[in-house]
Amino acid sequence: MSPGDRAEEPLAGLRQRLGGLAFGGDYNPEQWPPEVWREDVALMREAGVNLVTVGVFSWGLLEPRPGVFEFGWLDEVMGLLADAGIAVDLATPTSSPPSWLAHEHPETLPLDAEGRRFAFGARQHYCPSSPVYRHHAARIAERLAERYAAHPALAMWHIGNEYTGLECHCPVSTAHFRRWLAQRYRTVNALNDAWGTAFWGQRYDSFGHIGTPGGPLLSGPNPGQRLDFQRFTNDAGLECFAAERDIVRRHTPQLPVTTNFMGAFKHPDYWRWAEQEDVVSVDIYPNTWDPEGQVYAAWNFDLMRSLGGGRPWLVMESATGPNVQRRRNSARAPGRMRVLSLQALARGADSVMFFQWRESRAGAERFHSAMLPHGGTRTRTWREITALGADLGRLAELTGGACDPAEVAIVFDWENWWALEGPNHPSQDLDHKTRVLDHYRPLWGANIPVDFARPTDDLTRYRLVVVPNLYLADHTAADSLTRYVHAGGHLLMSYFSGIVDQHDRVHPGGHPGAFRELLGIHIDEFNPLQPDRTHGLRYADHTGTATDWQDVIEPDGAEPLATYADGDLTGTPAATRHHHGAGTATYLGTSPDPDTLRRIVLDATAAAGVTPVLDTPDGVEATRRHTPDGTPLLFLLNHTPGEVTVRLPDDAPSALDLLATDDTTSTTGPLRLAPYGAAVLREAP
Secondary structure, rough: OOOHHHHHHHHHHHHHHHHOEEEEEEEOOOHHOOOHHHHHHHHHHHHHHHHHOOOOHHHHOOEEOEEEEOOOOHHHHHHHHOOOOOOOEEOOOOOOOOOHHHHOOHHHHHOOOOOOOOOOOOOOOOOOOOOHHHHHHHHHHHHHHHHHOOOOOOEEEEEOOOOOOOOOOOOHHHHHHHHHHHHHHOOOHHHHHHHHHHHOHHHHHHHHHOOOOOOOOOOOOOOHHHHHHHHHHHHHHHHHHHHHHHHHHHHHOOOOOOEHHHEOOOOOOOOOOOOOOOOEEEEEOOOOOOOOHHHHHHHHHHHHEEEEOOEEEEEEEOOOOOOOOOOOOOOOOOHHHHHHHHHHHHEEEEEEEEOOOOOOOOOOOOOOOOEOOOOHOOHHHHHHHHHHHHHHHHHHHHOOOOOOOOOEEEOOOOOHHHOOOOOOOOOHHHHHHHHHHHHHHHHHHOOOOEEEEEEOOOOOOOEEEEEEOOOOOOOOHHHHHHHHHHHEEEEEEEOOOOOOOOOOEEEOOOEOHHHHHHHHHHEEEEEEEOOOOOEEEEEOOEEEEEEEEEEEEEEOOOEEEEOOOOOOOOOOOEEEEEEEOOOEEEEEEEEOOOEEEEEEEEHHHHHHHOOOOOOOOOOOEEEEEEOOOOOEEEEEEEOOOOOOOEOOOOOOOOOOOOOOOOOEEEEEEEEEOOOOOOOEEEEOO
C-alpha cells in the first residue's frame, strides 16, 4: 500500500474525531506552572479549540538525563486535554536534542562547510547522519509511542519540526555521503562521467577520496558534486523522519502521521517527503506588512494541496499577528488574520492552527504573536481568535471536501531549484521563488485555480502548463512536456530552461537543449542585463520593459510574439510561439515587467480556454471548494483595507452566506464586503 493510499483511512478517523475543521495551535505547557494549564484548557474550550500540538520542544524535560524519563507532567497535560474533549497532535521532540546529548556526544553537533561546529543553545543542532543522534531519537520516540498509544487524547503524530535540510560536513556525514554515492553510481567511473571530473583534473580513483563540497576552495565547486550533496542531505533527513514515523505507526497504525513543511522552502524536496506521510501540513508566515502577503500565501496553499495529490491538508502553524523573523515585525491589520485563515480553507486546508497557544515570557520567540497574547483575553487578538473559532464551526461541512479542479499547472521541481541557483551561471541573481511568484501572480489576480506539478507528472488534465526557468531537465522531463504539447496542450515556458541534464551537464547541440524542437528556436547567447539596465519591449499593441535577462533567439519554426524595442537586440524576438503537433508552446526569453507578464500569461490562459472562477475587483479573491457530498461553496475574500462590491453572475440563484450570523442570503445583485471581509456562499450543486 502506497502512502497516498494509506492516507485516506487515518485522515477519515481524524475528521470523525474532530467533528469538523481543526482549530488550535502549538501548546507548550512546559513553559508554565500547572495552575496555568487549567486556565489554558478552559480558554481553549471558550475559543472553540479542538486540536493542539504538544511536545515539539520537550525532549530535555521528558528525558532530563540519558535513559531517565519523566512523563508525569505530560501525563497530567494529556489528561486535562482529554477531559476537555481536545485532541492532541503529539510530537516527537527530536528537532531539539537535550543539552546532555550535545555535551556527552559533541560529535552529534553538525559542522558547517567551513568546518565550524554548531553549538548547543538554539534548535535543530544535530547531524542527520549521526548514528548516536538517531539512536537516542528513536528511543524517545519509542517511549512516547509506548506510553501514549492508547491515550484518549492522542489523535495524530507530528514527527520532528520544520526539517531544514541542514547540510553537515562532519566525518560521519562525509562517510555517509560516500556510501550514498556508491549506491547511486555503482562505479567511480560512472561518477566521474556524471560530474565531468575531467575538467580541472578532478578525476577520482575511489569513492573514499570524495568529500563534501565544503571547506575553502580557490575556485567554484564542482556543480555535479554540489547538486548530489543537496540530494544526499535531503535523503539523510528523510531517513531520520521515516525511522521515527515507522516507530509510531507500529504502535498506532490507525493514526495519521505528518511533519510540518515550511511552504516554498528551498530544502528539503517536499515532493519526496509528501509521499512518506499521511497528510501534508505547513507552517505559513507571510509578512504582516506585505500588501501581497495573500498572493504568497495562496501560492504556498496551492503547493501544499498539490503535494498531497489534491487531498485536504493542514495549516499546522500560522501567526495571529507579528512574528520575529523580520527586522521590523509589524502588527497585522484588524480582520486580516481572519481573511488569511479563510483563504487556507478555500484552497484545501482542513485546519487553521497557530504558533502558539499562549505567548511565551522567555526565549527567542517571546515576542512572537499567539492565540492568547501577553495581554490575555482583553486583547483584540483574543476577540478575533474566538470569532474565528465560531467561523470554523459554521464551515464544518467543508471538512474533507476538495477544491475545484485546476485547469492550469505550474511546474515546480526542487532539484531544478537547487541547480538553477547554483554557482558559476551567466547570472548569479537567478531567484526561482521570485520567478515562480511572478508567473503565479496574474493567475491569482484573475481567480484562476492553479496546481503545481513536477515536469514528469501526467499533465493531460491541464489546459495550460506554465514552466518558469526549468534549467534542469533530463530526457524524461523533456519527453513529458513535449508529449503534453504534441497532444494538444498549451505551454508557457520562461528563459534559461532545458539547459542541463540531471547531473548539471549542459545538453549538447546548443540551447535550449532539451526543448529546441518543442519551442522551435535556437538561443545563440545568454545576455543577462546589468541591474540598472532595461530595454523596451513590444507585445501586441502594448509597450513594456525587459529586465534582468535577454536571450538572443533565432527562430527555427517559431514566430515572434514580442520583440525588443531598443538596444543591440532591437527588432529581434523577446518571446516566441511555436505550434508543435496539436498544441502550442510559448517561450519568454526575458523577464518582462509585471504588467506585460500579466498580459502574456492571461492571453495564454484565454488561448487555452481556461475559465476563471469569477470576475472580481482587484484584491478580491474568488475560490470554490466542495463539501464531501459535492455542494459547492464559493469563497469571496476581500484582501483590501476598503469596502468593495462584488457582482455575482446574473443567472446565479440566491445563496446562503455561511459566515453570516443572521441567516441572510445574498442574491444575484451586488454583494458588499467590508474591509478584509469575507463571504462563503453555498451554491446549488
